[in-house]
Amino acid sequence: MEELRIEANGNLGPIDSSRIPRYAGAATYARLPRLDQVSKADVTVVGVPFDSGVSYRPGARFGANHVREASRLLRPYNPAWDVSPFENIQVADAGDMAVNPFNINEAIETIQQNALDLTANGSKLVTLGGDHTIALPLLRAAAERAGEPVAMLHFDAHLDTWDTYFGAEYTHGTPFRRAVEEGILDTEAISHVGTRGPLYGKKDLDDDHRFGFGIVTSADVYYQGVLETVAKIRDRIGNRPLYISVDIDVLDPAHAPGTGTPEAGGISSRELLEIIRGFRGMNLVGADIVEVAPAYDHAEITGVAGSHVAYELVTLMADNAVEGDRHGAPNGYAQQALGARLEELAKADRP
Template structure:
């Protein structure tokens, strides 16, 4: 680790600014404050109020799981990910980048939503996301259940126009209703297509597997414009080929990535509400995400971490690394844009 990679104070500041490289407040220095001490912000980064109330990338929690159809508990996922992220370090060798020195990344806390009214919760998340994106920040959202993807996509599309979507999940999440309810964790992407917030020429699921209700599930999904890369496809074709396919599908469009942690096999992510056998390994997921570096990633979410079922924090650790890779992609792109403008 170089001096530029290591924060200089207990609360974390980056190396001195130069004309080519501005200075950003980074994580707490683990050589001076033990990892297990202090508040659990994501990656021990500063709170957003500690950086003037604005950031290039805002890490935001949404403690909401009223849209689940099986096991609850994802409302505690964001804080579990934050706790696991204490072990993250400021230099990412897989992407050869120090993301927290390239852009101001800060923890913006949680969006407090009504756990008893899904419609109100969706509206609250959308309004909060509008406010954050309106500052020019990108969002790395920690759920919560997958219901929250819809309001986040609405906000992203309001800023960027219809966005490309890469959806990492065991499940399609393009079903119509559950018990007559339109807003659930199994319906967000059907609603997003219906509302026109997605670019239907650039949609793909990754990691799909397991039983469905019928062939119509796949037919409906195809009509909406989704391509499907199953977990078996990743195993047979390999990460590099799959990643190239995804890059070609999204091109240079504004891209939103949504990761349901159950895309991973239960061996790698037992702490989730609807586990399915035969999933990706954490290594495969991380390598695919790293291969998407350079794509126009405007925001991302990571959902369905349910720590009550997560022995030894396996799921939370995998989730923290997933969020770290996504944050690194955004920070690198922000820095590249700054250099181009400069």
């Protein structure tokens, strides 16, 4: 079948859904070209079908392709940003990494090396998981490429800074403790967003604070709102090289039932998307979306959410790549309100 694609500014874009039905053809992310169809990608989308690090319900190994299928509905212009991301930069889908499902240590090494290979020419990665174990090797690669420890925003219902499970150091509940221990995170600029639910004990929070993490709970987002949440995060991160890790269970199960460890009381998909949109201009160097488990995802709710989260992250990378007056006027009420709030904070006396 002939691929009738949208092309602009020398970039090969998605298949034209006005000429080929969305349900037809191969399911690359957002119907974008494969990596082998372009000479170079500014942003590479890659899947990591690995979930051997989970502590409860498995199935996230099928998450990447589930998100890809849901992404057939995406369109090339993002009105919230007034940006056409696939025109501004070349985005391509590299397919899936082949990782050992029976050996976590070997899988981590493979993911790290593949991430380094995919970014050797300057491309940035948006990774579709997989369980949250994969964040550690991805952070290792991001820090190596940045040449310094990276700032991190971790969207999740859980802390993921526990020490071990059943004596195992590398699981989906431990990646950020290991990352701090390895010195690959800038501990003055790391934060959880959307955490909630019971813990094993108060020591979990004490350890987390000792590692340097700030915490914005889902209740904080509810009471303070998106604008204040974004303002506080931007103040903490600044312009440091930033990695964003999104566990889809940061969303309430009403918005993301298809995940392995759901927790009641989460943020909405609207809140998550608006928070990410508030990061316009921040120095995003890499990102992942993990823990999408399609076996529990009735009506593709979680897959749709994951596909849109990835779209906003790609748009952020594309927006940052535009030269000159790249942001233009704020588009829509939310962006205008955020701009006004940030101006207020900039003028205020800060402690």
